[in-house]
Amino acid sequence: MFRPLELFVGLRYTRAKRRNQFISFISSVSIICITISVMALITVMSVMNGFDYQLRSRILGAISDATVSSVGGESLQNWQFAVKAVDGNPHVKGAAPYVEIQTFMQAQRSTGAIVRGIDPSQEPKVSNINQHMVEGSFDTLNSDGWNIILGKDLALQLGVGLGDRVILVVPQVTSNPLTGATPRIRAFTVSGIFEMGMEEFDSGLGLISIGNAEKLKNIAGPTGIRLSLDNLDNARSIAMELADSLGQTYEVTTWMDSHANFFKAIAMEKKVMFIILSLIILVAVINLISMLMMLVTDKQADIAILRTLGSTPRSIMGMFMVQGVLVGVVGIAFGVGLGSLLSWQLPAIVKMIEHLTGVVFLSPDVYYISEVPSKLDAYDVLWVSLVTFAFSLLATLYPAWRASRTQPAQALRYE
Structure with a gap:
C-alpha cells in the first residue's frame, strides 16, 4: 500500500514512547486548548446569531419590511x-x-x-x-x-x-x-x-x-x-x-430607515467577538509550537539519520508539519462537535442552570429577549474551522523549518 514517507514518519511520531511522555502530554494539552477555543468561538457565534435572529423576527414581525405612505x-x-x-x-x-x-x-x-x-x-x-x-x-x-x-x-x-x-x-x-x-x-x-x-x-x-x-x-x-x-x-x-x-406622491420607507443601526451594531459586535476569540485560538496554537520545538530537539538523532539516508530538507519539514496539522485537525474536530452540541442545547442548559440557582440571566424587565437564544450557522462553523486550521498550519512552519536545518554531522557527534 502506498504511503508517503513524510506521512508515515509524522504519524509515527504522534505515538508516545516511554522516554517522551512529556511531549505527548504537551500534545494532548494543545489538542484540549484548541478544542476549548473552537467550542467557545462556535458557541459565542451561535448566541450572537440567535440574538440577531430573535430581534430581527420580533421587530420586523411588528413593523413590516417596508411602508408606502403619502408625502x-x-x-x-x-x-x-x-x-x-x-x-x-x-x-x-x-x-x-x-x-x-x-x-x-x-x-x-x-x-x-x-x-x-x-x-x-x-x-x-x-x-x-x-x-x-x-x-x-x-x-x-x-x-x-x-x-x-x-x-x-x-x-x-x-x-x-x-x-x-x-x-x-x-x-x-x-x-x-x-x-x-x-x-x-x-x-x-x-x-x-x-x-x-x-x-x-x-x-x-x-x-x-x-x-x-x-x-x-x-x-x-x-x-x-x-x-x-x-x-x-x-x-x-x-x-x-x-x-x-x-x-412622486408616494413615499416608500424600509425597516433599514428605523432599525438599521441596531442590526449593524449586532453585526459589528459579532465581528469583534470573532476577532477576540480568534486570538484565544492563537494562544492555544502557541502550545502547538512549543510541543513541536521540543519534539524537534528530541528527534535530532532521528532527523540526522534520515538526512544521511537521503531525505531532503523539504521531506523533513513535511514530517513535522504532519504532526502539527494532525493535532490541529483533531482539536478542530472535537471543538466543532462539542461546540455544535453545546450550541444546540444551550437554551435548555441555561434554563436548567436558572432553575437550579434561581438566578435569571436575562430579566424580561430589562432586556428585549428573556431567554438565551442560539442559532448554529454552518457558515460560521466553516470559518472557525478554516481559521483554526490556518493557525495550526502556520504554527508548524518554524519548528519544521528548524528540523530541516539540522546538520547530520553535528547531531550525531555525541551519539
Whole structure:
C-alpha cells in the first residue's frame, strides 16, 4: 500500500514512547486548548446569531419590511392603485393597508400609546402578531363592534383584561359653535392581548379594525400600506423600484430607515467577538509550537539519520508539519462537535442552570429577549474551522523549518 514517507514518519511520531511522555502530554494539552477555543468561538457565534435572529423576527414581525405612505402624511390617496402597483412587484410577498394614530388611553390608569388600524384578513401577510396572542382572538377585529387588542405590558399599565373597556382620546380636535374645540373620544372593549417579547410593542401598541380607525381619525382611506419583502437585505433597492413605479406622491420607507443601526451594531459586535476569540485560538496554537520545538530537539538523532539516508530538507519539514496539522485537525474536530452540541442545547442548559440557582440571566424587565437564544450557522462553523486550521498550519512552519536545518554531522557527534 502506498504511503508517503513524510506521512508515515509524522504519524509515527504522534505515538508516545516511554522516554517522551512529556511531549505527548504537551500534545494532548494543545489538542484540549484548541478544542476549548473552537467550542467557545462556535458557541459565542451561535448566541450572537440567535440574538440577531430573535430581534430581527420580533421587530420586523411588528413593523413590516417596508411602508408606502403619502408625502404629506395624510390619508393615502387612491390607495387601491398603490396596492395593485406594489403587488405587481415580484419582490413583494404581501401588502396590507393600515391607519396609525397617536392616542391617550384611559382605564384604571392612563398612558399614551400608538393605535394601529388594520385589516385582520390582510395583516398576517405583513406581520405575525396574530401568532403571539396570549388571550382572546385576533379575529375579534373582524366584528362590527368597537374592539381593541392590546400588548400585554400595555394592558398591565392600564389595569385591564379581556372584556374591560378602554377610553381612547385622539389629539385631533373638532370644533363647533356650542362646545368649542374638543378631542375625539371613543370607548373600546378589550378583545385580545398579544405578547411579542419586545417592550417597544408590548407596552406601546394597540390594534383596532381599519374601519374604526378611519372613523376615529375622521379620514377616508388608510394612512399607508405595509409590505412584506422576499429579501430584507435588498429592502432599499426594492423601495427605490417601488418609488419609481408609484410616482412622486408616494413615499416608500424600509425597516433599514428605523432599525438599521441596531442590526449593524449586532453585526459589528459579532465581528469583534470573532476577532477576540480568534486570538484565544492563537494562544492555544502557541502550545502547538512549543510541543513541536521540543519534539524537534528530541528527534535530532532521528532527523540526522534520515538526512544521511537521503531525505531532503523539504521531506523533513513535511514530517513535522504532519504532526502539527494532525493535532490541529483533531482539536478542530472535537471543538466543532462539542461546540455544535453545546450550541444546540444551550437554551435548555441555561434554563436548567436558572432553575437550579434561581438566578435569571436575562430579566424580561430589562432586556428585549428573556431567554438565551442560539442559532448554529454552518457558515460560521466553516470559518472557525478554516481559521483554526490556518493557525495550526502556520504554527508548524518554524519548528519544521528548524528540523530541516539540522546538520547530520553535528547531531550525531555525541551519539
